[in-house]
Structure formats: structure tokens, C-alpha cells
Amino acid sequence: MIDEILAYLTALLSGLAIVLGGIVEGYGYGLSLGTNWPYTNNILQLAVKGDPEAIHRIVATLLGVLALILLIIDFNTITLVGFIAIVFTALLGMATLYVLVGKLPSIFQGFHDIAAYTTFVSYLILATNYVSPNKYLGFLINAITPPHILYLVIFMGGVVTGTRRMKLTIGTINDVIKPKNGLQWAWVIHGILSAIFFIELIIFKYWIPLIFSIIEIAVGLSVYYKINKNPTKPGIFVGLHQLFSLAVVVSLLFFS
Secondary structure, three states: OHHHHHHHHHHHHHHHHHHHHHHHHHOOOOOOOOOOOOOOOOHHHHHHOOOHHHHHHHHHHHHHHHHHHHHHHOOOHHHHHHHHHHHHHHHHHHHHHHHHOOOOOOHHHHHHHHHHHHHHHHHHHHHOOOOOHHHHHHHHHHHHOOOOOHHHHHHHHHHHHHHHHOOOOOOOOOOOOOOOOHHHHHHHHHHHHHHHHHHHHHHOOOHHHHHHHHHHHHHHHHHHHHHHHOOOOOOOHHHHHHHHHHHHHHHHHHOO
């Protein structure tokens, strides 16, 4: 019973961390704590004042503690994969800070996002008896192998974010009809992969994931508009984009 409660709590914190990451981007707090990782001396005070990056790191810490406890009290394939995913999420989170200051390429943020979503999926499945471990493994395999390209979509979303948020290049995306730079090409590739994924949902008749995908695409286009209007602080739509991405993932697990 206790392990089920901990799994639900870990899944909830994992999803919250992903949405908070979107809020951090949306309101320009990515480097609010500098490249000091994971903590600064006044992180609690900053969190109380509403700094989403500080809150994000505290949530990530709690997530890691719960994952370690679950690994100890219920050692199995899922808790092991989940814990490994958290470790990679943390390390790649540190790398993401150096992406933002222009010292690492944006692919590190793409890998960070994959690790974060793998963490979420792991503990969500651990918490519920509805989805079997076999389906869990099948989901991870399908996420990285054609024609199922969910993780490619997530990866390129992270690349777009990392490229756009770099301290030396942060700016608008603008005209993507004729891409002229790395950011525009990343956005176009992300869009093409999203369209392929959308068509895949129709072909396989995954109707509920399709509905959430339609909403996510609409929110994604809003993010594009907001970025071009205010590149440093595009606002809450970035967090909402992550929220509906989570909804797509959950619906794929339970309704496909």
C-alpha cells in the first residue's frame, strides 16, 4: 500500500516538474539561479517568493528522494528504470543550464526532456494496476522506434527550447516557411514530426490521444505566436504546452 502511495506521489511530482520547467521557460527564469546546481544558499527563500526555477529544483529533489525510497522498498524493473531516468534527468538538467549560457549544444535539453517523460511514465505505471509492465516496456520501445515517434517529437521540442533560450541567441522564431537559421530549422523539424505523429494517431484510431494532440498543437501554435511577440517571456502557454504533452502521454498509456 505504501509503495503505491509513494508511486502516485512520485508520478505527480514528476509531472509537476515537467510543467514547472515550462513555466520556468515561459517567464524567463531559466538562469535565475545561475549555473549553480542543484542549490544556492537562498533557494528556499526564492521559492517562497515565487521563483519557479527554485520551486522546480526543490520538487526535483523530493522526486529523487521518493524514487530512491521506492527503489529500496520495491526493487523491480520499473523502479530501477525510473530511478535511472531521474538520475539522467538531473544530470541533463545541469547540462541544460550550460545550454542556456551557450556552452553546450541544445540537444542536451532534448535528451533532458526524454529522461523527464520516461520518469513520469515509469512512476505512473508503477502506481496503477491498469497498465501492465509489459505495456510499459512496449510503450518505451514504441516511443523510440518508427512508426511511433513520440520521443522524437519530445526531443525536438527540447532542442527548440534549448536553442531559443540560449543567452546569446534568445529571440523570435519568425518566418519558418524558408528556414534561415538553426532555431527555425529545429522548429520546422519539430513541426513535421508532430504532424507525422498526428497522422499516426489517426491511422491507429487512437481517438482520445488525438483529441489531446489537437489541443496540444493549438497551444503549440499559441506558444509560437507568444514567442514572436515576447521572446524572453512568452508566458503560461509554454507550461500549458507541457501539460497537454503529459495528457497525450497518459492517454496513450490508457486508451491505445
